[in-house]
Amino acid sequence: MRSFGDEDSIFVDMDRLNPNTQTYQPKSLPEREAELDQLHSALRPATMGSTPLNAFVFGPTGQGKTVGISLKTSQLQEYADEKGLELHVVHVRCKGMDKSYHVMTHLVKKLREKRFGPGEELPSGYQKKTLLSMIIDELEAIGGTVIVILDEIDAIGNDDYILYELPRAEPEDVRLSIIGITNDLQFRENLDADVRSSLGEDEIEFAPYDANQLRDILARRAAGALRDTEIGDKDRPFATLESDVLTDDVIPLTSALAAQDSGDAREAIKLLFRACRFADDDGESTITEQHVRNAHEYLEQAAVERGIQSLPLQRALALLTVTHATISGTDQPETKDLHNLYEVFCEHIDTRAISERRFRDKLNDLADSSILAKDTRGRGQGLGQTNRYEVEVKVETVLDNLTDDSRIEAVIDEMLRPRMD
Numbered sequence: 243m244r245s246f247g248d249e250d251s252i253f254v255d256m257d258r259l260n261p262n263t264q265t266y267q268p269k270s271l272p273e274r275e276a277e278l279d280q281l282h283s284a285l286r287p288a289t290m291g292s293t294p295l296n297a298f299v300f301g302p303t304g305q306g307k308t309v310g311i312s313l314k315t316s317q318l319q320e321y322a323d324e325k326g327l328e329l330h331v332v333h334v335r336c337k338g339m340d341k342s343y344h345v346m347t348h349l350v351k352k353l354r355e356k357r358f359g360p361g362e363e364l365p366s367g368y369q370k371k372t373l374l375s376m377i378i379d380e381l382e383a384i385g386g387t388v389i390v391i392l393d394e395i396d397a398i399g400n401d402d403y404i405l406y407e408l409p410r411a412e413p414e415d416v417r418l419s420i421i422g423i424t425n426d427l428q429f430r431e432n433l434d435a436d437v438r439s440s441l442g443e444d445e446i447e448f449a450p451y452d453a454n455q456l457r458d459i460l461a462r463r464a465a466g467a468l469r470d471t472e473i474g475d476k477d478r479p480f481a482t483l484e485s486d487v488l489t490d491d492v493i494p495l496t497s498a499l500a501a502q503d504s505g506d507a508r509e510a511i512k513l514l515f516r517a518c519r520f521a522d523d524d525g526e527s528t529i530t531e532q533h534v535r536n537a538h539e540y541l542e543q544a545a546v547e548r549g550i551q552s553l554p555l556q557r558a559l560a561l562l563t564v565t566h567a568t569i570s571g572t573d574q575p576e577t578k579d580l581h582n583l584y585e586v587f588c589e590h591i592d593t594r595a596i597s598e599r600r601f602r603d604k605l606n607d608l609a610d611s612s613i614l615a616k617d618t619r620g621r622g623q624g625l626g627q628t629n630r631y632e633v634e635v636k637v638e639t640v641l642d643n644l645t646d647d648s649r650i651e652a653v654i655d656e657m658l659r660p661r662m663d
């Protein structure tokens with residue numbers, strides 16, 4: 243391990259490789275030129291004294307939706323400031339707000355902060371209708387053109403009141419545009435047809451990046467972040483990347499791993515960042531393929547642990563049945579036996595058991611998130627198929643990360659741990 247003050251680092255600007263959007267925002271997104279042109283066209287009326295269109299932006303996680311929309315709206319803001327146009331952009335990140343009500347309280351706060359500066363309180367104790375008129379009042383007080391960005395709007399689930407009402411609100415002397423952003427395709431499908439047609443005047447899709455795009459994205463982030471690392475031609479970042487610290491395979495391997503997982507730029511950047519940090523922490527002067535592999539394993543393990551920590555009760559119990567079988571040396575038990583054991587657990591903690599069919603769904607959910615491995619095989623001629631499950635991770639990883647709920651803890655302490663010795 244290095245000591246603080248050790249100047250000899252492979253980093254020159256660590257922030258540039260930090261995937262956190264608060265820390266670093268790219269100045270250009272060439273891979274999203276087409277999508278940002280679409281947004282440009284929707285917002286352009288603002289420069290001509292007309293009302294910009296509403297837009298609905300969707301695509302999987304880590305595809306540059308948030309940074310792209312904020313880049314485009316800040317360009318518009320700059321232009322407006324230069325020309326003396328009255329334009330205001332309000333960005334509400336709706337993550338964790340499970341009702342339209344919450345989104346509206348945050349919107350009131352943000353709009354007030356536009357007028358009075360930071361530090362406004364969240365309004366509380368109002369009816370939805372009252373909040374809506376408060377929003378309209380604030381919009382009218384601000385005036386001019388207002389662009390409201392509702393990012394991660396899927397958080398509101400079925401409660402689409404704000405998406406229904408806001409596009410219909412007609413604040414006087416205000417040109418209002420709403421941009422909804424989501425990575426939840428199902429949410430978009432489930433939207434009420436009226437909501438979808440008023441909000442989605444323009445629909446803009448951010449499709450997953452492929453491995454080549456991820457290479458270019460990583461090359462641009464690495465240049466400037468790492469010592470002696472530069473791009474020759476900005477239109478061909480990866481092809482013209484020269485680096486004394488990155489060995490040749492690092493970026494292709496990182497992009498390939500991320501593309502195969504989901505094409506998620508956030509994951510790709512996170513992976514490269516972690517690989518570089520591993521190398522740097524060890525005091526090494528180059529980053530190698532091995533650092534990337536170690537970083538991948540490390541991040542996967544961390545993701546599995548987070549996944550286990552956030553399991554709801556029924557899924558946690560389902561996981562514990564398979565873990566119990568592993569501990570007791572039962573190789574790949576049948577679902578029926580697991581369900582019997584599950585019923586014993588439920589009785590032990592005084593919880594109602596779900597049916598075997600729904601229990602099987604929980605096991606499959608766990609297999610989908612790579613916590614369990616599933617193996618489908620025939621029972622023998624004419625007897626149909628059966629699924630067998632195994633824990634994909636270490637038993638200790640399961641037990642150590644399932645401690646949030648006292649009922650789960652009781653099952654672990656009283657029914658699993660004693661069998662381990």
Ligand SMILES: Nc1ncnc2c1ncn2[C@@H]1O[C@H](COP(=O)(O)OP(=O)(O)OP(=O)(O)O)[C@@H](O)[C@H]1O
Binds near residue numbers: 268274301309
């Ligand atoms: N084309 C790109 N060039 C450079 N960096 C990018 C590019 N696209 C995305 N990124 C980076 O990837 C990370 C994720 O991007 P962003 O937060 O915009 O994703 P998102 O589509 O909004 O995802 P989510 O749906 O999870 O909110 C950010 O750190 C961002 O800077």
Ligand SMILES: [Mg+2]
Binds near residue numbers: 307308393394
């Ligand atoms: Mg986002």
